[in-house]
Amino acid sequence: MLETIAQQPILAALIALVGLGTLFGGLLGFAAEKFKVEGDPIVEQIDELLPQTQCGQCGFPGCKPYAESIANGDAINKCPPGGQATINAIANLLDVPAPELDAEHGEEADVRTVAFIREDECIGCTKCIQACPVDAILGAAKLMHTVIADECTGCDLCVEPCPVDCIDMLPVKETIKDWHWPAPPTTADLIASDRRAQL
Amino acid sequence: MKTWVTPGGVHPPENKHQSLTMPIGTLPLPEKLIIPLSQHIGVPANPCVQIGETVLKGQKIAEASGPLSVPMHAPTSGTVSAIEHRPIAHSSGMLSPCIEITPDGREQWIEHRGIDDFQHASSSALLKTISEAGIAGMGGAGFPTAVKLNAGHQRPINTLIVNATECEPYITADDSAIRERAQEIVQGISILSHILSNPSTILIGIEDNKPEAIAALKPHVEDTGIQVVSFPTKYPSGGEKQLVYILTGQEIPSGKLPADIGMLCVNIGTTFAIKRAVVDGEPLISRVTTMTGDACGINRNYETLIGTPVSHMLANSAFDEKACSRLVMGGPMMGFSLTSAEVPIVKTTNCILAPSFQEIPEDEPAQACIRCGMCAEACPVSLLPQQLFWYSQAKDYERLEAHNLFDCIECGACSYVCPSNIPLVQHYRHSKGEIQKARAEKIKSDHARERFEFHQQRIEQAEKDKEAKRTARREAAEKAKATAANNRETSAPGSAADIIAAAQARAAAKKISPEQQRAKFERSIAGAEMRVSMAEEKLAEADPNRTQEQENILHAAVESARQKLDQARLRLAEHNKAHHGEQVD
Amino acid sequence: MAFKQITSPHAHAAQSTSKVMQLVIWATIPGLIALTVHFGWGSLINVILATITSVIAEAVIIKLRNRPVDFYLQDYSAVVTAVLLGLALPPLVAWWVVVIGSLFSIVVAKQLYGGLGYNPFNPAMVGYVVLLISFPIQMTTWVTPLALLPEAVSHPGLLESLQIVFAGVSPADGVTGATPLDSFKYADGLLVDQIYAQDPLFSQAGIAGVGWEWVNIGFLLGGLILLGSKTFTWHGPIAMLATIALMSALFWDGGSSNSPGSPLMHLFSGASMMGAFFIMTDPVSSAVSNRGRLIYGALIGLLVYVIRAWGTYPDAVAFAVLLANFAAPFIDNYSLPRTYGHTDRRRATEKEEG
């Protein structure tokens, strides 16, 4: 038996290959079972990456619905608040190429904003409360309303419904506590003579 | 005594002799003193004086706000001439609230007295004195000293380490202070020791390049149990973590404090301030600051009032602006550059360095990292700076954390040796900032998600309620129709009774039963209660960044939520009264 | 008064990349002298020719990449690559071999990957291996050491050498011959003692082959200078040499006819010392941490020995180094140092504190 196999190089090679294949296949299978990573369902993972501004610019009533839609194969470039960083992160998660932000849904803003109600103009109609996706606006009917700045995600949704246009989106100023050093120019694209001139 | 040797480290030229030729001097009073409200880690202090108010030397001008805050005191007598944003000692060059005092030149002290016999004072009383005196760590970050000492009451402290290392080149503030004030410093250490209920070991760690200071301390520590330990000069030995290791051979676990392993580190300048506060009753209004660098004709140490603008120091030190390559607060290794000379001296300012172009030339343009590993050889905490640099450039934050970026003490030893002149530390600072920002955003977005989910639930609930109402109405209408049909059989068709019945049925359908009404009220009360508690929670959260304005908004929010709750309660009460008879339960 | 916003540290050591590179170049001189003394002018011509080609190639590429040429040439890295390649090539090899090798090193192995600091492989060794595979005859013809030249034959003079290199004039008979590692490789069925007795390369030598031992001592000397100046740490070179020594001691086999040679022979012939102190210490393509470099060095030592003893090539430093370059990122992942305040080393890929 062995003799014949040894004399048939093709047969020997075949047997060796099949044997190796089975062995490693088994090993891989075992490893996959043994070291299985219990992952969040994909929707949760996508939702984690979305900015949670809940602004609806993507065309869905909030980030979670959009996450669900992405999980069902929707395009990943519809979230302007998240911008390219979010697109890249989702692309990375789903192992797909990262497209550019879809301009149809809006542009990426460079500064974060929060809503501010000019309180003496407010007529207390409560329309903004209904619009706010994260309940960041406080007030009762016919009384002055106000925005809890820390809760506000800057989604913009309350501006439109206000009948007296007393809501402004104010940019969040960088404070001394948030400040950190900017990155130095990278060596890769540094042209030495430029740097000298710049100094 | 045995000392341990830290890995890495560098030996930059010391340049300490220049500022040691003269004893500690004083400067003439500046025209204005600018006291930043935030000279420490934690919430800025709250001004407690008005513009135009006259203050006496040592008078409190700002209250501590919150546990990690310290009060501020007037460094001299005069008038408060402004409370506004000014450039302060921060690498960003940004503005921050400050109190400006115009001195009257009389240097009139407010009434003050110390504790005569601290040995018999309770440690809580001493701690209160220290915190009232506005003392925050004078070596580095400005951590409120009383808070640090208080940690000792939760965990026993058996080793007190006094940091007199002063390992940075150029700086001689501690050195000269020890030479001239050894007795008071030792007194300050005894106070500390008393507060910490006499730790078994008290060490003064000092580098061996300060023989005069060591000699000055020696006679005063005899029979006190305090040991002066000198060890070979190497930068950075003065980092808290490094010093603990050098003196005890123990490492502070990552992310922990020395107090977690029963140790406490205090800067030697702080001990002097403590002595002043406890024995003399004087708050922290001045400190020793080194004025040095070749762009200044006079290099020496000054007892400087907190709030003295750097420009005033320079003007009194024969400063030549054209010769100056940069202006640094702190030493050449860890100090930060000032963009304006109007920045005032603060409690943590140990040195103003105005080097000439020969001393510290312009930074060379960075070349590529050749992975030579010199940085790793120099790193005192055994990181791989070249890898950190690599991943910083790639913005690979996960890898950065896996490479322990947050254990980097930003000592600059790696940048110092790097033959390619890469600003490594700036890369790390940037990455740390970005990671922290991402973390903060993550928290915020998680919070927003919760709120959104809650909001959705609320809406859904409301929908359901509406739906239920609608069904009820429909059912009632059908019932009414059925009754009407029955009636039709008995009574004449098209009679008035028919119409009335239908109308009644409609009315019945429209009118909600009292139970439903009550449930509705209860729901609204529950909702209102939730809002109140949420708003209160918001208010209670000690957010260091909150401005007065935001504070007011929050207060208003709580108030209006409360009102709404009251209204809802009132309505329920009325309803209950009205339907008392119909109560089922 | 306005001042610049500059990050700390403000002070810098006087070290610079170009000084490091220059030091490396100076440190090759003892080895170069030994080569010239024992093998004639060939190596010097190689080095100069390679340097000229490399610098020109580097300048052209930098120009094409729109970078300031003088700034990047100042780092001397092209010269280092060229010198190392020139030293590794056989003396009196035809000029086009040197030129092709240099071009390949600089253009393909270095600049196409992004230039200094970004090349994953040691450029000089890439050039060398490409030549070795493409032109095996030229690359394995080595000059006979001075002491072993036949009567009445001497090494070609400078002019004659230039003619050999540039005009293709063939050198006199007996000027070329085998290397000690060749002798071992092709001396089948002989006991080590017999080889030592028969082959003049060994019989007239001190420890490891006429001429070769001096070349290696020269490079060792240069290496020690670099070590002393802290240009690199001892970890890599020592690990490599120790592994070679260990392996050759393990397989010494009492000097039987199967023995691949003694530890001394392996340490002091071929490119052992040059490899240990000048090739594998190229920091860009090696592992980064000290522990990593220990592993990296040992891996190279192991590969060198394995290929020398059982492979088809008599010497193997170039292959070994390139193979280890492949492994360097992997080694880096698992050889992080223990950071202050941590109880354990971490892995570079670890997410949370374990």
Ligand code: SF4
């Ligand atoms: S566009 Fe707005 S709602 Fe949609 S995912 Fe982005 S942040 Fe969320």
Ligand code: SF4
């Ligand atoms: S929508 Fe405008 S007017 Fe109405 S409550 Fe909101 S802020 Fe006031």
Ligand code: SF4
């Ligand atoms: S010292 Fe500079 S060039 Fe050398 S490895 Fe570190 S970062 Fe790279």
Ligand code: SF4
């Ligand atoms: S700055 Fe950080 S990485 Fe650099 S030497 Fe200091 S601790 Fe190490």
